[in-house]
Amino acid sequence: MSTYFTKDHEWLKVEGDVVTVGITEFAQSQLGDVVFVELPENGKTVDQDDEVAVVESVKAASEVYAPLDGEIVEGNELLVDEPAKVNEDPEGAAWFFKMKLGNAAQLEALMSEADYKAFVETL
Amino acid sequence: MTMSHKGRPTRAGEAGSPMPHQTFTGNKALDMEEPLIFEIGHMDNCGVDLDEPMDFVPHLGNHMRSEPVELPALSEPETMRHYVRMSRNNYAIDSGLYPLGSCTMKHNPRLNEKMARLPGFADIHPLQPISTVPGAFELISELADWLMELTGTNAVAMSPKAGAHGEQCGMMSIKHAIAAKGEERSIVLVPESAHGTNPATAALVGYKVVSIPAREDGTVAVEAVIEKIEAHAGQVAALMLTNPNTCGLFEPDVIEIANAIHEAGGYFYCDGANFNAIVGKAKPGDLGIDAMHINLHKTFSTPHGGGGPGSGPVVLSDRLAPYAPLPFIRKNGDELEIVETTDQLKDGEQPFGRMTAFFGQMGMYVRALSYMQSHGSDGLKQASEDAVLNANYVRVGLQDLMTLPFGVKPCMHEVLFDDSFLNDTGVSTLDFAKAMIDEGYHPMTMYFPLVVSGAMLIEPTESESRASLDLFVATMRDLVMSAKAGEKDRFEGAPFLAPRRRLDETAAARKPILKWVAPEPTKVEPELA
Numbered sequence: 001m002s003t004y005f006t007k008d009h010e011w012l013k014v015e016g017d018v019v020t021v022g023i024t025e026f027a028q029s030q031l032g033d034v035v036f037v038e039l040p041e042n043g044k045t046v047d048q049d050d051e052v053a054v055v056e057s058v059k060a061a062s063e064v065y066a067p068l069d070g071e072i073v074e075g076n077e078l079l080v081d082e083p084a085k086v087n088e089d090p091e092g093a094a095w096f097f098k099m100k101l102g103n104a105a106q107l108e109a110l111m112s113e114a115d116y117k118a119f120v121e122t123l
Numbered sequence: 124m125t126m127s128h129k130g131r132p133t134r135a136g137e138a139g140s141p142m143p144h145q146t147f148t149g150n151k152a153l154d155m156e157e158p159l160i161f162e163i164g165h166m167d168n169c170g171v172d173l174d175e176p177m178d179f180v181p182h183l184g185n186h187m188r189s190e191p192v193e194l195p196a197l198s199e200p201e202t203m204r205h206y207v208r209m210s211r212n213n214y215a216i217d218s219g220l221y222p223l224g225s226c227t228m229k230h231n232p233r234l235n236e237k238m239a240r241l242p243g244f245a246d247i248h249p250l251q252p253i254s255t256v257p258g259a260f261e262l263i264s265e266l267a268d269w270l271m272e273l274t275g276t277n278a279v280a281m282s283p284k285a286g287a288h289g290e291q292c293g294m295m296s297i298k299h300a301i302a303a304k305g306e307e308r309s310i311v312l313v314p315e316s317a318h319g320t321n322p323a324t325a326a327l328v329g330y331k332v333v334s335i336p337a338r339e340d341g342t343v344a345v346e347a348v349i350e351k352i353e354a355h356a357g358q359v360a361a362l363m364l365t366n367p368n369t370c371g372l373f374e375p376d377v378i379e380i381a382n383a384i385h386e387a388g389g390y391f392y393c394d395g396a397n398f399n400a401i402v403g404k405a406k407p408g409d410l411g412i413d414a415m416h417i418n419l420h421k422t423f424s425t426p427h428g429g430g431g432p433g434s435g436p437v438v439l440s441d442r443l444a445p446y447a448p449l450p451f452i453r454k455n456g457d458e459l460e461i462v463e464t465t466d467q468l469k470d471g472e473q474p475f476g477r478m479t480a481f482f483g484q485m486g487m488y489v490r491a492l493s494y495m496q497s498h499g500s501d502g503l504k505q506a507s508e509d510a511v512l513n514a515n516y517v518r519v520g521l522q523d524l525m526t527l528p529f530g531v532k533p534c535m536h537e538v539l540f541d542d543s544f545l546n547d548t549g550v551s552t553l554d555f556a557k558a559m560i561d562e563g564y565h566p567m568t569m570y571f572p573l574v575v576s577g578a579m580l581i582e583p584t585e586s587e588s589r590a591s592l593d594l595f596v597a598t599m600r601d602l603v604m605s606a607k608a609g610e611k612d613r614f615e616g617a618p619f620l621a622p623r624r625r626l627d628e629t630a631a632a633r634k635p636i637l638k639w640v641a642p643e644p645t646k647v648e649p650e651l652a
Contacts (some may be wrong), residue, residue, distance in 0.1 A: 035632035051332075058628040059570045061319075083633065 004107060005116035006067050011091055014107065021067055022095040023055065023086065026120050031057040034086040039075030040097055046072060048106055053096050055086065067110065069102035154622060157208045162642060164197035193641075212622060214565045216427075220587055220595055222517075224537045224568035224580025225318065225369050227399045227421035229510075234497055235424060235490035244489045249481040253461050259485060260459050264452050266492045270417060270436055273503070274395075275408025278444035280437045280451065282483040286396055289416025289435030290324040290363075292478055296414060296439060296446040297361050297390045298328055299475040303446070308360035308389070312351050314343045316370055316572050318394050321363040330360060337574045341370035341529040341539075345379040352387045359387055365394035366410070367401065369572040369580065371514065371534040381411025390414065390443065398422045399584070400511055400536035403504025413440040419484075423491035434487035449477045509585035510536040513592060517583055520596035524603045528575040536584070542577025550606040552577035554614035557625055561618045562598050 004012045009027035013020045028034065036056035046052055046066040053064035053075075075097045079085060085094040111119060149155065181187055197205065214221070221228035239245060247256050267279045280296075283289040294311075301308050311325035314335040322332040333351055338344045343364065352359050362384045366374045374380070381391045393407055393415040399422045401407075407415050419425045419434040427433070439447055451474075453460040462468065498506060511534075518538040522531055528541040542552045556566035556579070568580040583592060605613050616625060 033629035033632075035629060058632060060573055 003113060004067075004110035005113060005119075006065075006110055007119065008065050008067075010064065010067055012067050012107075012110065013095075014101065017101045018073065018098055019068060019070065019101050020095045020098050021064070023064060023090055024116070025090050028087050028090040031055065031062065031086075032059045033057055034083045037079040037083045037086065037096070039077070039080065040072045042072055042074060044072045046070060046099070048103075055083075055096075064096055066099065068099070068106045070099040071102065072097055072099050074098040153208070153211070155208065157205065157212070159639065160195045160197070160202075160205055161193070161639065163205065164195050164201060169196035170198040170202065216586070219563065219565065220583065220591055221565050222567045222581045222583055222595070223565065224371075224539070224571075224582040225396055226427070226568070227396070227418070227510075227536070227582060227584055228427065229399070229421075229424055229584040230586040231424055231426045231490075232494060232497070235493040238493040239486050239489040241489075244485065247485070257459070260452060260461060262492060263482065263485075263488055264454065264459055266488050266495070267436070267452070269492065269495050270438055273402055273406070274412075274415060274417070274438045275406030276412075276415075276438040277441055278439040278447055280439060280447040280478075281488070282448065282450070282479040282481075283416065283435040283437055284479060284484055285433035286394075286416050286418045286421075286435045287320040287324060288433075288478065289418075289437045290320055290392070290394070291327060292435075292448060293392050293414030293416060293437045293439070293443075294324050294328040294330075294361065294363075295448075295475050296437075296443045297392065298330075299446045299473070300390065300443055301360055303473060306388070308358050310355045310358045311360055312348065312362040312384075314364060314368070315574050316341065316343070316368045317363055317365050318369060318396055319571075321365065321392075321394055325361075325363060337370075339529075341372050341574065342368065342374050343376065343380065345376040345383055348380050349383050352383060352389075357388070359384070359389045361390040361392050361413075363392040363394060365397060366407075367397045367535040367537075369397075370529065370539045370574065371537040371580070371582075372529070373400075373535055377410050385411065396421060397536060400507060402507045403500060404507055408438070408440070412438075413443050414438070419487050419491040424494040425487040425490040432484050432487065434484040434491070436483075445471050445473050446475050449474045450482060506585045507536075510583075513583045513585060513587055514538050514581070516589070516592050517581055517596060520592070521599055521603075524600055524607075525579070537580055537582035539572070539575065540579045540581070541575040542579070544603065545577070545606060548606045548609070549611050550614045552579060554617060555579070555602065555606065557617040558602055558614045559598075561613075561620045562602065564595065564598065 001013055001015050004014070005024065006012070009024045009030075011022055011024050034055055034057045036054075038054040040046070040052040044052070046069070048066055048069050050066045051063040052066045052072065055062050055064055076095050079094060079096065088094065216228050216230060243258055244262070247259055253260070263281055267281055270279050271277060280292050283292045309331050310333050311330040312335055313322045313325060313332050315337050322334075325332050333355065335343055335347050335351055338347065348362065362380065364374060364377070364380065366377055368374055384391050390413040391411055393410070393412040395407070395415040395417045398407075398415075398417055402422060414437055416435045416437045417423070419436065420427050425434060449465070450461060450463045453462050453469075460467075462472075465474070468474070495503065514534055514536050515538070518527070518534055521538075521540070524544065525540040526542075526544040528539060545551065545555065552569050556569045559566045567582075569578065571578055571580060583595070587595075602613075618624060
């Protein structure tokens, strides 16, 4: 299993051809208390950078983008009832959706955990 | 309707005073808890007596009410006190400086109110025959002329009832103009610094929103627009730009941006929420806009929110004018013709439909025209100049202590600070804003626009005197120095002096209470009864 990060503060865990996507600890700390999450439809085919989910906090509403081309296979229903989980465990139980990897070559352009940490330092 | 003299007796009912007796001092020198209107009063104390209805045969069948309506019933003084007490808990432009950025909370002149209360305007009904209200239509037409003159356009749709409604009207006009050309386009470009309603409107009308990043100085670069247009060649229906933008900056590339979107076959929607900065100084039509809504409740001094409904007429370029919604007023020389139905249409007129049942917010039209005519063209220009001057006065008064995200340079009608001056103080933008409440000020717009960290957007408007601005600046300076001196207690948990302290916004959003539940009836002690 390998983990990647994006400049939009999302993380990806790749297991075989299934990718789990969520937002980072840094993203949740910037958003503040999350009050609403909208998940993508299962089976939806998406392109990289498409807006696929919405996360709304007391401060702002933000889009969650598809980090890669592929097909949405599952949304995390837990977040619909308990959006607070995004603040508690953003990089674990509060994953947003799983997608089927469409183009593995796109992974190469993403950041490693160390790269992402360095990127956040510059913000 | 005549008042009944023989109806229900207005005796003290069995409930007597339903409000629990609890002073010493629940009434806190009149800063008291005010129950909901449904929780006070009693049907026996109703202020109006109506005759019992005569025998009648209802035709409602199964739809007859089976339970009492449970309307509140109060006497006139009880009703008046209820609303006056609640109004004392409100902060309004009538009670103090209201620096809410991008909202243009300017004074609502009393002359406007006097004009709007003239019986010829105040007492007309939307369903009375058009032939009986020529003056009302003349007023709407006159206001339309002022709006077109100030914006440099030849058409305006008057009926939209708020800024976002106006945006929808403008974007629907664009959608129909594109369809009329036999084209299909799916994308609307919206800069990051746009008002939140812009992407929402585009999405509501059925477009996909593509965001344009702001450049280092907070404005939109024409190169960034062209890049997105090329990336979505032939698909861009429109660009929505707020100008001046929500960073309080005039977009220097606006004409090049307009040209770029026009060359790509798209339309240029301009958000007019910040029009107060440029009235009499620049005409949006000259900048190449195709549609722009005008918030009469911002720029033209009609009341906001609870004080009165909004009103959002949309000016349209010649390219969009044929698609303006019904109803509209057609000028035939000096004659005004009211066009209400499609059979009245002439060549080329292709309204996309209808947005409102009637002609819009008549009361706001009267107020806005009153504001325009009492100011005159020179006065409107001076109002804009003073609005910009006041924002810069606040900027200069605070820029050494607070932080300007795009460097020290003049702003338009509002000044944007970020939260880097609070770094390492442990005080957040939210804490700072709440502490302002304790100092007697409504907070500025916070955490918006999203392009800077912990934004604080201050728009004083032209309504404030220099003395008022000096007091505001001095208060803000004291708060900043207090935060920097480590006096966290002043901020954490603020406001301390407001009736409700700090609201739990998270709980309010996660577990909203949306339905009123009747409280347990108060028991009256026998010895008091």
